[in-house]
Amino acid sequence: MKARFGSKCCSCGELIKAGKEILKDSQERWVHKHCADVPLDLP
Numbered sequence: 001m002k003a004r005f006g007s008k009c010c011s012c013g014e015l016i017k018a019g020k021e022i023l024k025d026s027q028e029r030w031v032h033k034h035c036a037d038v039p040l041d042l043p
């Protein structure tokens, strides 16, 4: 999903800007889509 507001990525520590694609990781924390450790888009 897209971030509705700015946040901080728990994986890389960088800011997540509103409108960026984000996911919850395996520990239910919001991270950048490219930082998530759970591949949700497997076929």
Ligand SMILES: [Zn+2]
Binding pocket: 009, 010, 011, 012, 013, 014, 031, 032, 035
């Ligand atoms: Zn990140």
